[in-house]
Every structure is written in C-alpha cells, then in structure tokens.
Amino acid sequence: MSTSGGAPFSYNTYDFLPPAPTFTLTSTDITEGGTMPPPQLSKAFGVEGGEDKSPQLSWSGVPPDTKSLVVTCYDPDAPTVSGFWHWIMYDISPSNVSSLESGAEPPEGAKLLKNDAGFAGFCGAAPPPGHGTHRYQFCVTALPVDKLPIDENTSPAVCHFNMFGAGVLGRAFLTAHYGR
Numbered sequence: 001m002s003t004s005g006g007a008p009f010s011y012n013t014y015d016f017l018p019p020a021p022t023f024t025l026t027s028t029d030i031t032e033g034g035t036m037p038p039p040q041l042s043k044a045f046g047v048e049g050g051e052d053k054s055p056q057l058s059w060s061g062v063p064p065d066t067k068s069l070v071v072t073c074y075d076p077d078a079p080t081v082s083g084f085w086h087w088i089m090y091d092i093s094p095s096n097v098s099s100l101e102s103g104a105e106p107p108e109g110a111k112l113l114k115n116d117a118g119f120a121g122f123c124g125a126a127p128p129p130g131h132g133t134h135r136y137q138f139c140v141t142a143l144p145v146d147k148l149p150i151d152e153n154t155s156p157a158v159c160h161f162n163m164f165g166a167g168v169l170g171r172a173f174l175t176a177h178y179g180r
Contacts, residue, residue: 009076009077011076012076012137013074013076013083014137014139014171014173017164017168018164018168020141020168020169020170020171021063021169021170021171022170022171022172022173023059023060023061023062023063023140023142023170023171023172024059024060024061024172025057025058025059025138025139025140025172025173025174026057026058026059026060026174027055027056027057027058027138027174028056028058028102029055029056029102030055030138030174030176031176032174032175032176033175033176033177034176034177035176035177035178036124036125036136036176036177036178038050038051039051039053039055039102039103039124040053040054040055040122040124040125040136040176041124041125041126041178042117042123042124042125042126043124044117044119044123044124044126045117045123045124045126046126047124047125047126047180050124050125050126051124052121052122052123052124053102053103053122053124054073054087054100054102054103054104054121054122055102055138056099056100056101056102056104057071057099057100057138057140057174058098058099059098059099059140059172060098061172062094062098062142062170063142063169063170065144065169066094066142066143066144066169066170067094067143067144067145067146068090068091068092068093068094068143068145068146068147068148069090069092069093069094069097069140069141069142069143070088070089070090070091070092070139070140070141070143070148070159070163071087071088071089071090071092071100071138071139071140071141072085072087072088072089072137072138072139072141072156073085073086073087073122073136073137073138073139074086074136074137074139075125075127075134075135075136075137076135076137077127077131077132077133077134077135078116078127078134079128079131082157084116085115085116085156086115086116086117086122086123086124086125086136087115087121087122087123088112088113088115088156088159089106089110089111089112089113090110090111090112090113090148090150090159091109091110091111091146091147091148092106092107092109092110093107093108093109093110094142097110103122111152112152113150113152113154113155113156113159114152114153115156116156120152125176125178127178127179127180129180130180131179132179133177133178133179134177134178134179135175135176135177136175136176136177136178137173137174137175138173138174138175138176139171139172139173140171140172141163141168141170141171142168142169142170142171143163143166143167143168143169144166144167144169145166148162148163148166149162150162
C-alpha cells in the first residue's frame, strides 16, 4: 500500500493496528498509486466532474475462515485529527461476493454506514484546495464473524472497534491519490 505520494502526512494509520495477512484487491476504475478519476471525485463537495460513484473493486485470496467482509475508503490526510471516512460497507458475504461494480448498491445482506460527510454511501475525493495530494485507502477486511453487532447509526470508529474485537483475518489494500 502506498504511504505518502506527496500527501501532507507520511504515516499510514493501518501500521498502528496489529498486523494481518494480506490478500489481493484490484479495480478497473482506479490503480495503485494512480489519480482518482472524475467519477470517484465528490459532487457533494463541489468537485468539478465529481459523481460520488464508488469504484469497481475485486478481491481474491481471501483467508479461508472468512465469514464476512468490510469495504472501506479512508483519507488519512484530511485536515482533521481523525482523517475522513469516505465509505463503509459491511456484512458482505464472501461466499457469493468477490467484487463490487462501480456505483454498486450493497449486495444482499450487506449494509452501509454513514460516511464522514453524513450520508450512507460513497463520498468521492474532495481535499481542500491547496492542501496537497491526499491518499484514498480502499481496504477490504476479512472477518471471522457473519455479522458485526452494529447498525446504520454506528460511527466508522465504533465499526472498526468491533472489527478489531471480532479478530481481523486479513486485509487487502488499494490506494489512489487526488489533490487540488
């Protein structure tokens, strides 16, 4: 996973979590270290050409004991003390889902949390003008539980506490960049 690529901060917040095996995450819309394309920019935050459209994602090599997956997008470079969560989809069944199409709704049984912009769904990239190039870390996390004990009112931080408590089996990453 890319760490800085010109981002305002050089750390990787995932490095502060207990290590977990990795598996593979790919996309037909974004590339590792590449620039976020216009559909993945934020219309809600007024970025020209933005559509707030989640990218296509595919994963493989998920640990065999995985019972559910969580897909997130996080900007660790946002000018806040807690970064910015752009997308949280959880309770994804690995037995019948190994990809999400661009702009996908949650597959059967999966749910969305509100992102830090306040709505359930994908919020595209929208770093403040002049704040440098930000990293957008897409992560698929494999868990040993069918469902997390949370609901749609749960914050992204509490979701991650529950993921940690469930026992992370593995993670897959793809990091894209965008600045304005």
